Amino acid sequence: MDLERTSFLLGANAAFLADLYQRWLEDPGSVDPSWADFFAELKDEPGAVGRDFAGASWARRETAEIPARRTNGNGALAHVAAEANGGLVGQEEMRRAAQDSIRALMLIRAYRVRGHLEADLDPLGLIKREPHPELDPKSYGFALEDWDRPIYIGQVLGREVASLREIYQIVRETYCGKIGVEFMHIQDPDQKRWIQERVESIRNQTQFTHRGKRAILERLTHAETFERFLDKKYTGTKRFGLDGGESMIPALEQILKRGGQLGLKEVVIGMSHRGRLNVLANLMGKPFSAIFSEFQGNPANPGDVQGSGDVKYHLGTSADRDFDGNTIHLSLTANPSHLEAVNPVVIGKVRAKQMQRGFVKREETRREVMGLLLHGDAAFAGQGLVAETLDLSELKGYRVGGTIHFIVNNQIGFTTNPANSRSGPYCSDVAKMIQAPIFHVNGDDPEAVVHVARIATEFRQEFKKDIVVDMFCYRRFGHNEGDEPAFTQPIMYRVISKKASTRELYAKRLTDEGVIAEGEGEGMVAEFQARLERDFDASNTY
Incomplete structure (x- = not known):
C-alpha cells in the first residue's frame, strides 16, 4: 500500500476500508492475503462487526472498486510508527501502527453510536448501567501497555495523532458524561456531521461565563x-x-x-x-x-368571564x-x-x-x-x-x-x-x-x-x-x-x-x-x- 497517497484514514478511503473489511468478513479468500492476515489479527467478533457494517436487511449491496495494491511509500502512518519505535520502521512496526489506527477508529465510532448507553443520566442514581463491551478498548485488542503509544487518527476528534489514553478521555467526556447523544441513525450526512463536529469540538460542554x-x-x-x-x-x-x-x-x-x-x-x-x-x-x-x-377561586381576568372557566x-x-x-x-x-x-x-x-x-x-x-x-x-x-x-x-x-x-x-x-x-x-x-x-x-x-x-x-x-x-x-x-x-x-x-x-x-x-x-x-x-x-x-x- 502507498500510505502516503492512499492512506485508509483519509476521508476518501474510509468507504474503501469498510468495503474491504466487509468482503473479508463474507469471504476471507476474496481479499489480498496481507489484508486477510491483518483483519484476522483484529480479533473482532465477526457477527457483531458484520451486522454493524451490513446496515438494514433491505439495503442495496454494492461492491466498490478497490484501487490496485501498491508496495512502497511511508506517509503519516510511517512517521507515527517511527515515533513509537525510536525511529526504526520495519514491516512489523508499520503493521502495528496500521492496526492501532483501525482499532482506534472503530473504538471512536462505537462511542458515537453507543456512548449514550454509559452516560450518567439519572439524577436519582436508580438506573444501573452495565458496561457495554463495544465501549471497552479491550474489545478491540488494546492492552494496558498500549495506552500511551501514539496512534495516527487523521484529524478524527480534531487530532492528527493521539494516545489511546487521550482518545478514551475525549470520547468518555463527549459521549458518556451528563449528556448522551443519539445521532448515528440519521442518514443525512450533513446533519450527522454537524452534530458530530458540534459536540466533539467542545467535548459536549459549554464553558459558561x-x-x-x-x-x-x-x-x-x-x-x-x-x-x-x-x-x-x-x-x-x-x-x-x-x-x-x-x-x-x-x-x-x-x-x-x-x-x-x-x-x-x-x-x-x-x-x-x-x-x-x-x-x-x-x-x-x-x-x-x-x-x-x-x-x-377567582378568574385571572374577571371582566372576560362568560362561563365557569x-x-x-x-x-x-x-x-x-x-x-x-x-x-x-x-x-x-x-x-x-x-x-x-x-x-x-x-x-x-x-x-x-x-x-x-x-x-x-x-x-x-x-x-x-x-x-x-x-x-x-x-x-x-x-x-x-x-x-x-x-x-x-x-x-x-x-x-x-x-x-x-x-x-x-x-x-x-x-x-x-x-x-x-x-x-x-x-x-x-x-x-x-x-x-x-x-x-x-x-x-x-x-x-x-x-x-x-x-x-x-x-x-x-x-x-x-x-x-x-x-x-x-x-x-x-x-x-x-x-x-x-x-x-x-x-x-x-x-x-x-x-x-x-x-x-x-x-x-x-x-x-x-x-x-x-x-x-x-x-x-x-x-x-x-x-x-x-x-x-x-x-x-x-x-
Whole structure:
C-alpha cells in the first residue's frame, strides 16, 4: 500500500476500508492475503462487526472498486510508527501502527453510536448501567501497555495523532458524561456531521461565563421558589408542579434567547399540565398575583368571564419577551387533561402563522416561527398522537420547518415504572422514525441542560428539522400534590425524600467555583420569596 497517497484514514478511503473489511468478513479468500492476515489479527467478533457494517436487511449491496495494491511509500502512518519505535520502521512496526489506527477508529465510532448507553443520566442514581463491551478498548485488542503509544487518527476528534489514553478521555467526556447523544441513525450526512463536529469540538460542554452561570442559578431559583411558595400557601392543592424538573426553565430561556439571535420571531408552545403554572409565571410573564387569585377561586381576568372557566393548569396566554434586543412573541396554547392533545393544534398554528408571513418566502418564515412542544416521558412513548404528529412533520402541506420537543422525563407515568410501560430503552425512541437527533441529559446538571437546549435550537434553525431533548429528572411529589407516591414507588421516593434540589446542588457548585459568595444563593431565594409575598397580598384585590 502507498500510505502516503492512499492512506485508509483519509476521508476518501474510509468507504474503501469498510468495503474491504466487509468482503473479508463474507469471504476471507476474496481479499489480498496481507489484508486477510491483518483483519484476522483484529480479533473482532465477526457477527457483531458484520451486522454493524451490513446496515438494514433491505439495503442495496454494492461492491466498490478497490484501487490496485501498491508496495512502497511511508506517509503519516510511517512517521507515527517511527515515533513509537525510536525511529526504526520495519514491516512489523508499520503493521502495528496500521492496526492501532483501525482499532482506534472503530473504538471512536462505537462511542458515537453507543456512548449514550454509559452516560450518567439519572439524577436519582436508580438506573444501573452495565458496561457495554463495544465501549471497552479491550474489545478491540488494546492492552494496558498500549495506552500511551501514539496512534495516527487523521484529524478524527480534531487530532492528527493521539494516545489511546487521550482518545478514551475525549470520547468518555463527549459521549458518556451528563449528556448522551443519539445521532448515528440519521442518514443525512450533513446533519450527522454537524452534530458530530458540534459536540466533539467542545467535548459536549459549554464553558459558561460567570454572568451566564448566575443567570442559570437565578432562573432555577425562581422556578423552585415559586413551586415551594405554592406548596406552602396551598398545601395539597392540585398544581402539577415542576418540582424536580426545574432545569427546564433556564433551558427554555436559552431556546428563546438563542433562537432570537438566529432569526426567531414567534414561538407557539404546547404542553400538558405538569409545570404549566411555572411556565406561565416564569417564562410567559403572567402576573404572580393573577395566579394566586386563581388559587383562591377567582378568574385571572374577571371582566372576560362568560362561563365557569377552566382549571388554572389548563390555561394558556400570550406575551412578548425581549432577548438581547430581539423581541419574540410567545403563545402558550391551552390544553385539556388529555395529554399530548395539543400537539397537532400547535403545529397547525405554526403553519398558519408561517403562511400569514408569506408563503412565497416560506423558508424565511419557517426560520421566524417555530413550535415548541413540552412532553412527559410516559405520554411521549405511550400516546399515539405523538407518533402521528411526528409522521406529519416532513409531509408537504404539513411541514413547519422542525419542532423542538422537550421531554420532562421524571421516570414514572402516574404510578407505572418505565419498564412496565414501554418496550424500548428510552421514552424518545419513537422519534427515531423521522431520524430526529436525540439528546438525553441529566436534569441535575443545569449547565448541561442549557447547553443541549442551545444545540437543539441551532440544529432546528440550520436544518428545519425536529429535534428531541430528553431531560432525565424526577417528580418530587405524587402525580398531583394530593397523592402519596411512596405507596407505589417506595424505593424511588425514599431516595427523593433525602435528595437536595437541583438549585441547592447548583448553588453549592457555584460557591465552590467562586462564582457566588457563601450564602448568596440563599439570598436570591429570600429576595424572590419577598416578591412573591408582596404579589400574594396584592392578589386579594386583583
